[in-house]
Amino acid sequence: MKSLKGIYAVTDEVLTPKSTIVKQVEEALEAGAKVIQLRDKSSTDDKLEPIAKSLQALCDQKNATFFINDRVQLAKKIGADGVHVGFSDQTVKETREEVGEKMLIGVSCYGDIERAKQAVKDGADYVAFGAFYPSKTKPKADVVSKEVISKAKAELNVPVCVIGGINRKNINEIVDFQPDLYALVSDIFESESIKQTVTELNELISKSE
Numbered sequence: 001m002k003s004l005k006g007i008y009a010v011t012d013e014v015l016t017p018k019s020t021i022v023k024q025v026e027e028a029l030e031a032g033a034k035v036i037q038l039r040d041k042s043s044t045d046d047k048l049e050p051i052a053k054s055l056q057a058l059c060d061q062k063n064a065t066f067f068i069n070d071r072v073q074l075a076k077k078i079g080a081d082g083v084h085v086g087f088s089d090q091t092v093k094e095t096r097e098e099v100g101e102k103m104l105i106g107v108s109c110y111g112d113i114e115r116a117k118q119a120v121k122d123g124a125d126y127v128a129f130g131a132f133y134p135s136k137t138k139p140k141a142d143v144v145s146k147e148v149i150s151k152a153k154a155e156l157n158v159p160v161c162v163i164g165g166i167n168r169k170n171i172n173e174i175v176d177f178q179p180d181l182y183a184l185v186s187d188i189f190e191s192e193s194i195k196q197t198v199t200e201l202n203e204l205i206s207k208s209e
Contacts, residue, residue, distance in 0.1 A: 002065040002081060004104070004126050004159040006034035007201055008183040010069075012137055013040050015189035018047075022054045024194055029062040031198035033188075035181060037084055039069035045077075052078045067106060072098055082106060082125065096123035106161065111144030113151055120158050126181065127156060131164020132174060136186045138164065149177035168197065171204050 009028040016024050025036055036059055038052055052068060056078055059066035067082040068075040072095055075083040082104030085095055092107050099105070104125040109116040116127040129148050131141040141164055152160045159180035166174060167187035174182070182205065191197040 002059075002063065003034050004065060005180050006182070006205070007032065007188075007198055008035040008037065008161060008163075008181045009033040009188050009198070010037040010039050010163070010183050010185045012185050012189060013042060015137075015186065018043075018051060021051060022058065024189060025055055026058055027194040028188055028198050029058060029064055031195040032202045033064065033198050035065045035067065035183075037067040037069055037183070039084075039185075041070075045071060045074045048074060049078060052080065056080055065104070067104070075099065075103065084108070084128075092119045092122040092124045110142065111148050113148065113155065116152060116156060120156055124158060126159040126161050127152065128161035128163050128181075128183065130162055130166075130183075132162060133165025133167075133170060135165040146174065146177055149174070149179050153178060168200055168204065171201060175205055175207075 011021055036055060038055055040048055052074060056066045065081045067084045068080050069084045072083050076099055084106040086108040092105055095105055105123060106126045106128060107119040107124045109127045109129055119127055131143055132146060135141050149160060149162060161181035161183055162174055162179040163183035166182060166184050188194055188197050
């Protein structure tokens with residue numbers, strides 16, 4: 001079973017352009033990222049398919065877990081490890097019916113524990129909460145209380161993912177709440193050295209474990 005723990009690197013249309021995305025993700029994996037998500041809101045499935053296949057193959061090589069954001073049909077077509085669905089996408093129940101029992105499903109729950117409980121009941125394999133800090137990639141996202149992490153850990157029996165504005169300067173504040181997955185976009189893919197950034201993030205997490 002592939003892991004749902006550790007650094008979760010999420011791609012971005014601007015920060016990981018199609019010309020370099022595979023190399024950038026490879027660097028993140030080599031430094032110890034455990035989960036990758038392909039997130040692209042504007043390209044067609046056809047344009048993304050070869051990239052998705054390459055990223056899935058890379059994740060298989062590195063024993064990492066590969067998710068595609070929103071695009072259930074593409075995830076099914078290429079045999080991705082998982083699909084991540086947001087609030088405006090189809091429900092977890094609909095997604096589970098579509099992808100079957102084997103594919104992993106992650107779901108955005110923002111600051112809503114009740115939504116997370118329902119998602120788990122409907123078949124979600126992990127739940128994501130955030131944003132915890134103002135986020136460059138989602139500037140309109142509401143900032144939620146870190147207490148939601150503790151509540152989720154206490155009340156849910158699936159991995160808890162944190163996302164939204166997390167970086168090397170503030171991750172210590174999050175680590176204390178012991179989430180399972182730390183999803184980052186800008187801090188990893190804007191940095192001069194992806195490998196160094198992921199290595200530093202892993203060190204910061206492991207110090208508190």
